[in-house]
Amino acid sequence: MGSSAWQRFTAQFKSEDGSHVKKNIGxxxxxxxxLMWGSSVAATRLVSESFGPYSAAAGTYGLGGTAGxxxxxxxxxxxxxxxxxxGGGAADxxxxxxxxxxxxxxxxxxxxxxxxxxxxxxxxxxxxxFSIAVGLSTSRSMSVxxxxxxxxxxxxxxxxxxxxxxxxxxxxxxxxxxxxASLS
Numbered sequence: 750m751g752s753s754a755w756q757r758f759t760a761q762f763k764s765e766d767g768s769h770v771k772k773n774i775g776x777x778x779x780x781x782x783x784l785m786w787g788s789s790v791a792a793t794r795l796v797s798e799s800f801g802p803y804s805a806a807a808g809t810y811g812l813g814g815t816a817g818x819x820x821x822x823x824x825x826x827x828x829x830x831x832x833x834x835x836g837g838g839a840a841d842x843x844x845x846x847x848x849x850x851x852x853x854x855x856x857x858x859x860x861x862x863x864x865x866x867x868x869x870x871x872x873x874x875x876x877x878x879f880s881i882a883v884g885l886s887t888s889r890s891m892s893v894x895x896x897x898x899x900x901x902x903x904x905x906x907x908x909x910x911x912x913x914x915x916x917x918x919x920x921x922x923x924x925x926x927x928x929x930a931s932l933s
Contacts, residue, residue, distance in 0.1 A: 789896075790883060790892055790893060793805070793809075793892075794892045796809060797880070797883060797884030802883075802884025805880065805884055806877055806880040809880060810873070810876070810877060879899050882895045883896065901929075904926055904929050904930065908926060911923070
């Protein structure tokens with residue numbers, strides 16, 4: 750009985766050629782993201798209790814930053830190897846390296862690189878402050894309250910923006926805001 754339930758569960762993730770993960774990788778990543786997001790307050794509290802709030806925040810973001818740098822370097826290396834294997838030359842055709850390219854090259858999706866840099870710094874500051882706030886809370890219930898405040902402020906900003914002139918609101922956005930407020 751247990752194996753047939755497992756087979757029914759895994760059958761929904763199979764593609765036509767029989768491979769499991771290929772077709773539904775986005776769904777699987779989304780479920781994993783929700784699980785990691787949901788356990789972030791508890792994990793932050795556990796690490797903070799073990800190492801202290803400042804050491805835990807610095808260590809966590811230091812490891813995350815290192816992993817991010819390694820991932821970016823690995824992607825660049827893979828792209829370089831693929832380009833060489835296909836017989837292509839440098840990305841610009843002139844042999845210039847991307848780190849010395851002009852800032853205009855870093856405008857993606859119509860967003861200026863300075864905007865990305867400033868908002869990235871604000872995001873890192875926010876998550877670092879959140880980690881320290883969870884670590885400095887005196888009880889575990891206070892940690893949950895800090896987590897709720899951190900995750901619900903975006904809904905509050907959206908609720909305030911609804912009344913602003915020029916802000917176009919769709920019915921499903923208001924519905925999602927009401928559902929989120931009722932669950933908190």
